[in-house]
Amino acid sequence: MSAAPAASTPAAPAPATFARASLAAPGSAPAAASAVAGSAARIEQGAPSPRARRYPLPAFAATIERRLLVGYRLDPDVARTLLPGSLRPHLVDGSAVAGFCGMRLGSVRPALARTRLGWRGESAAHRIAVQWDERDAEGRAIVRSGVYVPIRHSAARFPTVIGGRVFPGVQHRAHFDIADTPTRSRIAFSAPDVQGRIDVEVTDTWSSTLFATVDDASDFNRDGNVAWSPTRASGAGSPLDCLSLHTDAWRVTPGRVLDAESSFFTALPAGSAVLDHALVMHAVPMRWGTTP
Template identity: 40%
Template sequence: MSLLPSLRGVIDRRILVNFRLDPEPLADLLPDGFEPRTVDGVAIGGICCIRLTSMRPAGFPAVCGLASENAAHRIGVAYETDRGRESGVYVPRRDTDSRLNRFVGRRTVGRQSLAEFDVAEGDGRYELSMRSLESDVSMHVSATEAETLPDDSVFESVAEASAYHRCGAVGYCPTPDGEELAGVELDTDEWGVTPLAVESVGASLFETSLPDDAVAFDNALLMEDIGHAWRPRATRPASA
């Protein structure tokens, strides 16, 4: 299958809400060929809450770009390729408030569902919630900018957490027919994260798909105002 052109835009705001997951129950959520990418024996999953602006095909002027709110449920994985073992994320579902994203994205980033987003931010505070319009999936997070990660985080430092996510730039999501996994790589002009102190958080997909004792909040990270491109990767078979 021929790859589509890259998309260019700006990450206006990206919040990575991360959970510690028990690797064993994840076997039922991951396609064949993927295994959890662990830190001290713990798998990392979460939700990327991202507002994109100036999104357009690479080479087009920014004035032609569109904006949207999006959420991607992610699980850190490792897998084999022709180039050897690589790290990335498996994205069991994507949600967006843009009908155009939903239509166009099916050929680039995989299956997307329509959702309603409520966002309030300012003075270092972020409150975001998402509710799917097509299922009972929802999430929310309330947080403020901080200097350090939570004391019980599996990561020893912000730099270590940042490096983990930077190595997971390639994501695979089921296509609308479920027969393949669409691959896309996030290529940022720069990379930098700020920790967030989370006051409340919830993620129905992880909470209902895994046992109660298999999911625990770990940390949240913030990225803002970063130029980027989405570059298609070859699809993979979705055997599970």
């Protein structure tokens, strides 16, 4: 991972690069009807609740030094093909919500360890907002929200060794090229299976067709704090890796996307994904649990 001061912000922002063509217009009747019918069918068929694999390390703590959350509208039928049977897309305005997360963590350590003992690292994840059904303590049906992370990448070797072995979350090694300032971040990464780049600057202006306000987008991401992902030996009906993020200091700011592209999204059917919005986080202490 390399770090260098970002170049000065140009007078006029470069146009964002979209992942293939756009979806149908937001809230279009065919897409919305298909999505609602699909979700209802899954519930009626009694889709099983996801099961979390158990790991020896109970919790980790860290500080989110910088996190970019770049959100996409995703065709719900395409989203379903990317999910295990126990999860379904979380729909907003008839669309699934997917994203590309670029994050730098500091002071990563077992939750009970002292802060100065932690390590620092850069990572990237592709994610899809999901819902699933559970039963509460009284046996009542409830709907939970979170994300499914089909693939994660890390600049450091350590997470690729322990991920999926002693702590949830299989990580793949990638090369990262980073340029950060307090108001703008550029992240490019390359791995054998996927490549991507995002260039986001902090702004006071909110722009999204999925969420009316930045607070709506913030609440959607904060409430979906449980992340499911494949294990190293995932198969039909097998347990999934599970990480739950907890913080008392959640805060985001709007981001303006100057450039964004990911081979994960461009590999999907033409017209199935479109860039929608960006959120930026800085200096947020957090803790990961290993149960939903």
